[in-house]
Amino acid sequence: MDEAAIASDSAREKEEEIMTSVVVVIGAGLIGQAIARRVGSGQRVLLADVRQANADAAAQVLADAGFDTCTAVVDASSRESVQALVEIATGLGEVTGVIHAAGVSASQASIEQILNVDLYGTALVLEEFGRVIAAGGSAVVISSQSGHRLPALSLEEDRALATTPAGELLGLPMLQADRLSDGLHAYQVSKRANVLRVKAEAVRWGERGARVNAISPGIIITPLARDELNGVNGAGYRRMIELAPAGRAGTPDEIGAVGELLMTARGAFITGSDILIDGGSTASFFYGPLSEHAPTPKDGK
Secondary structure, eight states: OOHHHHHHHHHHHHHHHOEEEEEEEEOSSSSHHHHHHHOOOEEEEEEEESSSSHHHHHHHHHTTTTTTEEEOOOOOHHHHHHHHHHHOOOOHSSSEEEEEEOOOOOOSHHHHHHHIIIIHEEEEEEHHTTTTOOOOOOEHHHHHHOGGGGOOOOHHHHHHHSOOOOHHTOOOGGGGGGGGOOOHHHHHHHHHHHHHHHHHHHHHHHTTOOOEEEEEEEBBSSSHHHHHHTTTTTHHHHHHHHHHHTTOOHHHHHHHHHHHHHSSSGGGGGOOOOOSSSHHHHHHHSSSTTTTOOOOOOTTO
16 A cells, blocks of 8 residues: 555544534433434433542443443633543544433432532533534533423522523622522522523534523433432422323433423524423412312312
């Protein structure tokens, strides 16, 4: 083989290496995995979690199913950690997909942890990956039905949550301890902020030819949900499931199907949006038997 042919092969190999597509999953739980299964074929799937063991376990499951996987540790509440993850991802190839599924629950975390991870962390991920997302790329943020149950905020509060630079978010007056009644309130505000943030970031991501959307799941059966169902608040969760129109909890695969729509060409005209997928639980919360205005059963009826 002559030198010209060798040089051509070398250039081709470098081009192929550069053009490797990377899907980043932040929060390597069942929902993140379910979406990755639908959008990660033929791409490098980078699974990142705050615990290396979680990332490794998810990577092994996907690798056994034929996916090209690798792992990283990330703390979504640390800019330095998120930036390090961006460096790892871009070192692997073009970032064409981001699945942000990391978070803490209202009943198992403090107000400070909820705000740092669920609110600030999401803003960080969108801000940092928005600098490198490839043209044609897309992202999904996993929010929650809880954000839909918070009473309406003012236009000024909406704009502040949507557009305040990530580094200044936690300093907003509405996020101070004296303005948040408990962990659930902090969680609801954080999840509302996720949806607002996605709406605002869609404009910036659009300048790079990329899209970003949110999914707000209801109760989805995962190990964490099972813990909740068997915990001190289990009765409330079971009642929420029983009195929802669907009459059951959801599965990670059902969230995965929506994630596939939002992240692929099928959803090419969808950006800055949020899809509530909760079996009608929120509808029941406002207008059905879960509502505080629902009639009280009488005489056993």
